[in-house]
Each structure stands twice: as structure tokens, then as C-alpha cells.
Amino acid sequence: MARTDDRFRVTFNAVLDECSTLKPGDLLASELALAAQFDVSRTVIRSILERLNMIGVVQWRGRQKALMRMPRPGEWLPVSASQVSPEELERQFLYWILRFDVPPGTPLNVAELARQFRVSVYGLQEFLASLSRFGLVKRRPKNGWELVGFTSDFAIELSDFRMMIELNAISQLIALPDNHQIWHKIEELDDAHRALAAAIDERFHDFSLLDERFHLAIGSVTHNRFVAEFQKVISLIFHYHYQWDKKDERERNAAAIDEHLRLIAALKSRDEACALAAARDHLRTSKQTLLSSLRINALS
Amino acid sequence: MARTDDRFRVTFNAVLDECSTLKPGDLLASELALAAQFDVSRTVIRSILERLNMIGVVQWRGRQKALMRMPRPGEWLPVSASQVSPEELERQFLYWILRFDVPPGTPLNVAELARQFRVSVYGLQEFLASLSRFGLVKRRPKNGWELVGFTSDFAIELSDFRMMIELNAISQLIALPDNHQIWHKIEELDDAHRALAAAIDERFHDFSLLDERFHLAIGSVTHNRFVAEFQKVISLIFHYHYQWDKKDERERNAAAIDEHLRLIAALKSRDEACALAAARDHLRTSKQTLLSSLRINALS
DNA sequence: CACTCTGCATTTAATTATTTTGTACCGCCT
DNA sequence: AGGCGGTACAAAATAATTAAATGCAGAGTG
Numbered sequence: 158m159a160r161t162d163d164r165f166r167v168t169f170n171a172v173l174d175e176c177s178t179l180k181p182g183d184l185l186a187s188e189l190a191l192a193a194q195f196d197v198s199r200t201v202i203r204s205i206l207e208r209l210n211m212i213g214v215v216q217w218r219g220r221q222k223a224l225m226r227m228p229r230p231g232e233w234l235p236v237s238a239s240q241v242s243p244e245e246l247e248r249q250f251l252y253w254i255l256r257f258d259v260p261p262g263t264p265l266n267v268a269e270l271a272r273q274f275r276v277s278v279y280g281l282q283e284f285l286a287s288l289s290r291f292g293l294v295k296r297r298p299k300n301g302w303e304l305v306g307f308t309s310d311f312a313i314e315l316s317d318f319r320m321m322i323e324l325n326a327i328s329q330l331i332a333l334p335d336n337h338q339i340w341h342k343i344e345e346l347d348d349a350h351r352a353l354a355a356a357i358d359e360r361f362h363d364f365s366l367l368d369e370r371f372h373l374a375i376g377s378v379t380h381n382r383f384v385a386e387f388q389k390v391i392s393l394i395f396h397y398h399y400q401w402d403k404k405d406e407r408e409r410n411a412a413a414i415d416e417h418l419r420l421i422a423a424l425k426s427r428d429e430a431c432a433l434a435a436a437r438d439h440l441r442t443s444k445q446t447l448l449s450s451l452r453i454n455a456l457s
Numbered sequence: 458m459a460r461t462d463d464r465f466r467v468t469f470n471a472v473l474d475e476c477s478t479l480k481p482g483d484l485l486a487s488e489l490a491l492a493a494q495f496d497v498s499r500t501v502i503r504s505i506l507e508r509l510n511m512i513g514v515v516q517w518r519g520r521q522k523a524l525m526r527m528p529r530p531g532e533w534l535p536v537s538a539s540q541v542s543p544e545e546l547e548r549q550f551l552y553w554i555l556r557f558d559v560p561p562g563t564p565l566n567v568a569e570l571a572r573q574f575r576v577s578v579y580g581l582q583e584f585l586a587s588l589s590r591f592g593l594v595k596r597r598p599k600n601g602w603e604l605v606g607f608t609s610d611f612a613i614e615l616s617d618f619r620m621m622i623e624l625n626a627i628s629q630l631i632a633l634p635d636n637h638q639i640w641h642k643i644e645e646l647d648d649a650h651r652a653l654a655a656a657i658d659e660r661f662h663d664f665s666l667l668d669e670r671f672h673l674a675i676g677s678v679t680h681n682r683f684v685a686e687f688q689k690v691i692s693l694i695f696h697y698h699y700q701w702d703k704k705d706e707r708e709r710n711a712a713a714i715d716e717h718l719r720l721i722a723a724l725k726s727r728d729e730a731c732a733l734a735a736a737r738d739h740l741r742t743s744k745q746t747l748l749s750s751l752r753i754n755a756l757s
Numbered sequence: 758c759a760c761t762c763t764g765c766a767t768t769t770a771a772t773t774a775t776t777t778t779g780t781a782c783c784g785c786c787t
Numbered sequence: 788a789g790g791c792g793g794t795a796c797a798a799a800a801t802a803a804t805t806a807a808a809t810g811c812a813g814a815g816t817g
Contacts, residue, residue, distance in 0.1 A: 160776055199792090203793095204778095277800080287590050291683065321625045767808100770805100771804100773805095784793085
């Protein structure tokens with residue numbers, strides 16, 4: 158079999174559902190109308206009608222499509238497992254690299270990874286090709302793919318790039334008018350940080366998520382597709398590292414909260430120089446954390 | 458046939474060349490040695506030896522590989538046309554979009570484009586997937602690709618991103634020690650700009666290339682893979698637009714040279730604030746040029 | 758006796774062939 | 788005349804196929 162007939166099966170079931178709402182003798186809509194309703198091509202609708210005609214649910218005579226009887230429970234077709242979305246694949250792949258600490262230079266076995274991630278070889282290749290723009294993987298001269306991976310060089314360059322993007326975002330943020338919704342978000346984040354700081358001993362694990370929210374909020378003001386694309390990857394990487402690096406986690410997170418609060422205060426007072434300095438300090442800490450967690454992982 | 462035997466053919470010819478330098482009776486090196494010499498796997502070497510044995514150039518008995526006679530001219534195998542490199546593909550693709558002013562939203566016919574660019578459908582898909590990270594193309598929900606293209610939004614965001622990268626590079630550049638090679642490059646560029654400015658009436662076409670060299674030199678100090686990746690695309694886009702937008706070309710280029718010289722002077726005097734201001738002005742002009750050329754193209 | 762080379766087998770990956778899906782065009786019925 | 792259905796062709800995605808790479812064991816050689 159070449160292509161899967163997943164599309165056919167899903168739509169067939171949907172049409173059966175539709176038939177269940179009618180009563181025998183009712184006429185079905187035109188091919189075109191059905192195609193539009195279920196968002197498939199007429200070809201699919203026609204094969205469905207053919208099948209319905211064959212099993213006797215519908216009598217199909219030219220443009221006459223009459224429902225003969227209600228569909229029986231066993232007539233719905235089994236549908237294979239749902240597809241994995243590109244975002245899900247990205248998440249899984251980064252998770253795999255980071256979690257199992259796949260060393261740089263590892264040759265990537267496309268067929269095996271495709272099985273592992275439950276995607277087609279084709280889909281994985283496409284994904285790898287897109288990742289290659291970030292320099293995370295590269296095509297080998299003759300065959301296959303190779304993981305460039307989280308070398309410390311990569312981490313340094315990523316952090317530097319992040320700093321550039323984020324300082325820029327902060328400069329833009331400061332210039333926004335007082336009635337912009339970002340100030341409301343920042344108030345919320347301010348409260349959330351204070352709440353977490355107050356309960357740091359019990360809830361220090363929750364910081365990872367708050368950190369992601371905070372940086373995402375700052376990044377959201379730029380409205381730049383290139384920035385957005387990078388921030389997705391960057392936040393994933395930093396987020397995962399925060400989660401796994403358990404060394405001094407409570408102290409690290411407490412310190413990071415203070416850094417965030419300092420930045421928030423500077424933002425609220427519209428003091429650009431002070432905000433940039435605070436952000437620079439925080440991102441520098443963040444970079445060091447990432448680097449040291451790489452070193453720890455490399456040794457273990 | 459599934460895979461092409463291009464690799465086999467190229468190596469076979471290389472081995473024939475090698476044989477031509479020997480004389481009948483000489484023994485060939487071991488499979489492993491040959492494989493290493495021609496940088497292919499032993500499998501390929503073994504099929505080559507098999508063929509050489511068959512046509513009687515070599516007598517192959519176990520590990521005894523004796524040259525029986527010199528190869529005849531007709532025995533070299535024809536090799537199919539050379540492959541297109543990814544860089545070449547990128548250049549061709551952007552050229553195609555920009556040159557023919559392909560409108561945003563155009564569905565991309567993969568089969569046809571692959572023919573046009575002389576690459577396999579597969580290779581083109583891979584390339585499109587990598588471009589999708591830049592938001593220049595996107596995958597359609599069900600089938601195929603769509604060109605997002607150079608909308609003015611895209612141009613604005615690209616210019617903004619470029620400004621961010623380049624201002625950052627300039628800040629870093631200023632901080633470099635006097636013995637860094639960049640200062641030598643800048644001296645050269647300074648001279649080149651003055652020479653061009655002196656002969657602007659005849660040579661204003663040459664500016665496009667000089668502009669690319671200039672921005673590349675500035676970008677080169679960052680040593681950041683993400684920056685490098687973007688600069689490749691950015692410089693291609695701006696470069697092509699400079700080439701095609703013929704409106705007021707002489708005046709535009711003359712003005713741009715002045716802007717460059719102002720920036721160069723600021724760099725040489727290590728005046729960061731002044732350099733950043735000059736760069737900001739220049740990049741703003743550049744953005745306007747890009748935008749207006751889009752508008753002109755859209756109308757024509 | 759150790760080391761290298763070869764033969765065989767397994768694994769991997771690129772391309773083609775095949776099947777499914779999408780779309781346009783043409784003719785027919787209402 | 789206008790919309791609907793039939794047919795035909797194009798394109799996209801996967802499975803199959805085949806080339807190339809690699810691993811391993813045993814033979815041969817210095």
C-alpha cells in the first residue's frame with residue numbers, strides 16, 4: 158500500500174455519524190455539498206458513497222442518494238493512531254536529545270527515530286531539515302543526518318542570541334504606552350513572583366514554568382516572526398534544563414526570582430537603563446546555569 | 458532502479474584513471490586501501506573490481522588483483538549531470554521569487570519547481586522545510602507548500618531583525634582590540650568606499666557588491682551560528698533588491714556610500730554611540746528602500 | 758602469533774513505483 | 788442556462804526496491 162486511507166476512514170465514519178441523524182428514505186446532499194461539509198475532495202466522498210451503496214446503507218442511483226437503513230454499530234471503520242503534530246514532534250525530539258543526553262556528533266538513524274516518534278520517515282526528514290537552520294543537526298556529506306547537539310559552543314551562542322533578542326524586546330517594551338495590555342500582564346507576573354517567593358520552600362519547582370511565562374511575555378511585544386521562531390526553541394531548551402538540573406535548585410530559583418523582580422520593578426518605573434542592566438544580569442546567570450548543567454551532564 | 462549508481466560510476470572512472478598510470482602485471486592495493494583512497498565503502502570497490510574483472514582489465518583472484526591490460530577509451534562510464542548544491546538551490550529559489558515577483562500565497566508546485574531547479578523532488582522538499590523556519594514558505598494543512606513571500610510585513614520584520622543583529626555586532630566590534638584583523642578590513646573598506654564615491658557616476662552599479670561585503674564584515678565579528686545563518690539570507694535578499702530596483706539607483710547608492718563612510722569613521726574613532734546612530738540611520742534607509750521597491754514591483 | 762584482508766550478512770538510506778487524493782474539464786439533466 | 792455528476796489527468800505520500808555502508812568472523816600472511 159502506498160498512501161494510507163486514513164482520510165477515507167475518518168471521513169467515512171463522519172458520514173456514518175451524519176447518516177445516524179437522518180431517517181431511512183432521506184436523501185443525502187450532493188457530492189459537492191458533502192465534500193465541502195467534510196472538507197475533503199469529491200473523490201473521497203465518491204468512494205464513501207460507493208462503499209455505503211455496497212453495504213446497503215445508501216442506494217446510489219446517479220444523483221439520487223437515498224438512505225436505506227440506519228448504519229449498524231460494526232460498520233464504523235477502525236482508524237489508525239492519530240498523527241503527531243510538528244510542534245509535538247519538536248517537543249519530543251528536543252526532549253529526547255536533552256533527556257538522554259545524546260552526545261554531539263551522533264549519527265541520527267532516521268528510520269528508527271521515525272518509529273520512536275511515531276511519525277513517517279518523510280515527516281522526520283522534513284523536521285530535521287528545518288532544524289538544520291538552527292545548526293542543531295546537519296546533513297552529512299554523503300548520507301544521513303548528524304546531531305550537532307548541545308555543545309557548550311552551541312549553548313554560548315544560543316544564550317548570546319537570546320540576550321540580544323531579549324534586550325531588544327525590553328527596549329521596545331519600555332516604549333509602549335501605559336494602556337498597552339503588556340503592563341497588565343507584568344502586574345500579574347509581579348504578583349505571581351511575589352507569591353512564589355513567599356512560598357519558595359515548598360513551591361520552588363514551580364519556578365520553571367513561571368520563568369517561561371515571564372520570558373514569553375517579554376518576547377510577545379516584538380511581533381516579529383523570526384524572534385518568535387527562535388523564542389519557541391530557546392524557551393524549550395532553557396525550560397527543560399531548568400527542570401532537570403537539580404543541583405542547588407531552590408537557591409538558584411530563589412535568586413532568579415529576585416532577578417526577575419528587579420527587572421519587573423525597573424520595567425514598571427520605565428527606567429530603560431536599569432531594566433537592561435537587570436535583564437543582562439539575569440540572562441548572564443541563566444547562561445551560566447545552562448553551561449554548568451551541560452558540564453554536569455557531560456561528567457555523569 | 459532505486460538509487461542512482463552515480464557514486465559507482467564516478468569512482469569506477471577514477472579507478473580507471475588510476476589504472477592508466479600503472480602497467481600490465483602491476484598489483485592493485487587491497488580493497489580497504491582502495492576504499493580509503495577513493496573515499497567510498499568497500500562495497501563500491503568490490504563492485505568495481507567485479508566489473509573490471511568482467512571486462513578483462515583486471516584479473517581478480519581472492520586478494521590477487523593484477524592489471525591485465527590498459528583500459529580502453531570507451532570503457533569510462535558516462536556520469537549524469539552534477540548535483541545542485543543546497544547553497545546553489547537557495548540562491549536559485551530566492552532569485553526566482555524575487556526576479557519573477559511571485560506573489561504571496563502562491564501554491565508551490567513541488568514537481569515542477571524540482572524540474573526547473575534540476576533537483577529531486579525530495580531535495581526540494583527538504584529545502585522548503587528548512588525555509589519554513591524563516592516563515593518564507595509554509596506547509597499547507599493537507600497538501601503542498603505555499604509561498605508566504607515578501608509581503609511588506611515580512612520585509613519590515615526582516616529589516617527590524619537585521620537592525621537588531623547588526624547594532625549588536627557593531628557594539629561588539631567597537632570593543633575589539635586594536636590588533637584585531639577587523640580593523641584592517643575596515644581600512645580596506647574605507648578605501649574601497651572612497652574610491653567608489655570618487656567614480657560614482659560610472660561605477661554606481663558596483664555598490665551592491667560593496668554593500669554586501671561591508672555588512673558581511675560587520676557580521677563576521679559575532680561568531681554566532683544563528684546570526685550567520687540569518688545574515689546569509691538577509692544579504693541575499695537585500696543584495697538582489699539593490700540590483701533590481703533601478704529607480705534613482707545612482708542617488709541612492711551615493712547616499713548609501715555616505716552613510717557607510719559615516720559609520721566607518723565612527724567605528725575607527727571607537728565612538729559607540731555615534732556608530733550605532735549612523736548604523737541605525739543607514740539601516741532605516743535600507744528598510745525604506747526595500748519597502749518601496751516592493752511597492753513598485755507590486756504595481757508593475 | 759598477531760595483524761590485516763576478504764567474504765558474507767545485515768543495516769541503512771535514496772529513489773522509484775504505486776496507490777490514494779485533488780482538481781479541472783466536459784457533457785448531461787433539470 | 789446553470790449546476791451537477793462522470794471522467795481523466797496530475798500530484799503527493801508511502802511502500803518497495805536496490806545501492807551503499809558497515810559489522811563480524813574466519814582465512815591468510817608476514
